[in-house]
Amino acid sequence: MGSHAPGSHGGTLRDVIRFYLLDHKTIVGKAIDISLLVLNLVFVGVFVAETYSVAASLQSMFWVIEAGISVIFLVEYLLRVYGARSRLDEIFNFYSFVDLLAILPTLAVLVLSVPAATANSGFLRSIRVVRVLRFYRFTRDEEFFFGTVSVGTLRVMKLLLTVLTIFFVAAGMFYSFEHELNPGINTFGDAFYFTVVTLSTVGFGDIVPVTQPGRWVTVAAILAGIILIPWQASKIVKEWGHRDKVNVVCENCGLAYHDRDASHCKSCGHVIYQEFDSRE
Known part of the structure; x- marks a missing residue:
């Protein structure tokens, strides 16, 4: 991709929007990439922080931050659909689906007047963990805002991201289903500890699932680890074999x-x- 915006050559507004949302080389493109990365880190951090006992004022601040970032991500989603060459393909794109799914619980509170307590419990809370999948958008190709990496390096990054994603999603969903009934699960940290210990086959046994959904989350996480991690690792081995x-x-x-x-x-x-x- 060139480093000159299409607007400087008579491109349409859609061309300009599509260019900057995909660009990694211009100042504007890099700023958008870095901003979205930081916002996503904060977005995920807020989800984790909300599972801890904090002052009511801090909880209110978390909600304001989450709502604000959700609105920004909604605008980003709409701009991506608007600027796409094929809007239908963009809507059904995996990354776009994850982008929208990650902000749905928050938008439900803002737009549909769903009580915040409802969005923070059960199924809706479990949906919010998919926001970590947004990080995969940053690994769709070898170009980043800091430069270009090799295919082998990109695949190693995807492997590490896959491991962290399995841990995070499993921990988030396990927390969502277990924290009200399981005395061993009080925070996201407890759920993350259980997930790491379980998937690494250490299995201390100090925390066990007590709900049926919690058990199925554990089974699904183990299967995902068995299938996805070797699959990603095999790509790295193949790349090394072709060096x-x-x-x-x-x-x-x-x-x-x-x-x-x-x-x-x-x-x-x-x-x-x-x-x-x-x-x-």
Whole structure:
């Protein structure tokens, strides 16, 4: 992507909006990226902080911050849909779905007059944990506001993010279902401790689920860890396995990535004639 905004070349308003929401190189694009990242960190932090016993004034401040960030994210969502080349594709995009789902409980309180206590309990609270999935939007490609990373580095970042996401989502949902009935779960920290101990197979047994939804959350978290973490790790291993190969595509069968000194395709035998320096 170029570093010049389409507006400077006669682009439409939609082009300008789409450019800056995807751009990582211009000052405006970097500012938007950093601002959204910081707001999402605060958004997730507020969710965690609200599970602790704090003064009523602090709880009110948390609500104001959450409501304000939710409105900003709603505006961002609407701008992404407006600026997208295909608005229908953008609406059904995974990242957009997560963006909207993360702010729905807060918007329900603001727009539909749902009591705040309702939004902070049960199913609606469990929905709020998906806001951590917004961080995946920042790993959709190799370009970041601080520069470009390698494919291998990006996959390592995705693996770490996947592990943290499984821990966070499982802990958030476990807390939502267990904290009213389970004496061992008083804060998000308690739920996070249980999740880490359980998924790491240590299993001290000092905290156990007492509700049916809590048990199913635990099972789902274990299955997610078994499936997603090895899947992400396998991509890293594959990338490491291709470090010494050259990205040359065989004209006959289409196989990509061959050994540096290969003169024929290892799949079909077609001549590919890669250049190779005998001094290496």
